């Protein structure tokens with residue numbers, strides 16, 4: 504027998520199932536039961552995947568009476584032992600312990616026990632909730648989705664751009680922004696500063712020089728929304744592409760979403776099976792279907808038509824020109840089409856100044872991607888390139904032209920058609936996991952009244 508114990512993790516052990524190897528594994532006890540035959544069975548999880556490895560501890564171990572007997576859910580241990588083929592039908596491999604060292608015991612008030620705790624209760628203990636199967640699975644999926652997003656853009660020669668978090672540019676209306684100042688309020692930047700709501704405007708400058716760029720960073724909205732889809736601090740993915748028009752932009756959004764979802768289905772199988780079983784029944788099938796079919800493309804005007812002709816009673820009545828509410832968006836993608844829908848050509852009056860004005864003078868080339876269960880997951884547009892038109896639109900929106908000379912410059916020097924969009928990263932994690940509340944898909948959620 505070798506003396507050396509090989510460090511490994513549960514994921515690797517279960518995948519490779521190496522038999523007759525001395526291994527060292529560290530993790531947290533999920534359950535422990537003792538058999539009459541003088542053994543304890545410990546289910547150990549180390550976060551590397553959703554599954555546990557079974558540890559068999561013999562009564563003859565030195566510290567059996569004093570320590571091992573008292574192990575319970577949440578205790579942290581280090582196990583040295585031999586990997587053996589398992590007789591049980593739930594696993595192919597288990598560990599016969601030679602030595603179990605207690606790294607951390609738990610106090611009586613440890614809240615994560617075997618009984619199911621509601622996600623709501625878990626939110627009151629954000630530092631301990633990753634010890635649960637659900638939050639663990641969500642965080643592994645979230646991590647994978649991040650990597651998949653970077654891979655997607657990297658493979659297509661996009662430049663990854665870090666736009667500022669502290670900005671002076673007020674993109675969508677000052678009411679929604681957090682101010683940035685020092686404690687003694689001495690106006691550090693010699694002008695008002697805010698936390699960014701979007702990196703788009705800054706990204707446009709780089710798209711018009713590097714061609715294809717994307718940002719992936721934190722954004723902040725000081726809006727008083729208490730829904731299951733809004734956070735005050737969330738992460739946004741924003742590609743911006745020179746020479747793309749609105750059709751290219753829609754195609755990019757569709758290819759992007761499908762590619763990311765496929766990647767999760769391929770690489771996060773254990774966690775996806777868990778979501779399918781425990782969080783949203785049938786979600787794997789739903790996502791597979793979405794990857795295989797074309798997204799519906801629909802103009803705002805046609806959407807209003809469908810909505811007003813439907814017999815559905817909406818809380819907010821509709822007419823051409825009004826903003827669609829979540830109930831309308833969800834009716835379209837969940838009930839009417841039962842598929843992702845890309846809405847385009849919105850009335851200019853309900854969209855920001857930077858969207859390209861159509862020849863009808865009334866609509867702009869904006870697009871929202873709506874998905875079942877969530878509603879809007881992506882918002883984007885082809886950008887206005889004509890100096891006279893964008894200047895007029897900015898004046899109408901009450902924007903200080905002086906502060907935006909640089910943005911107008913982009914239209915004056917070497918301008919070109921360009922387009923981009925913003926994906927709310929947490930909404931994507933929600934969509935792929937089936938989690939119903941956005942607060943449960945980010946490690947430390949920030950919402951109004953809650954830090």
Ligand code: ATP
Nearest residue numbers: 724732733734735737879880881882925926927930
């Ligand atoms: P909504 O109408 O749902 O509030 P929005 O139109 O204000 O969203 P955009 O400004 O278009 O959102 O932002 C782009 C994307 O960022 C949205 O499609 C959405 O996925 C995401 N997003 C926007 N606001 C939030 C928020 N408060 N929390 C989490 N994600 C958000």
Ligand code: MN
Nearest residue numbers: 871879881882
């Ligand atoms: Mn939007």
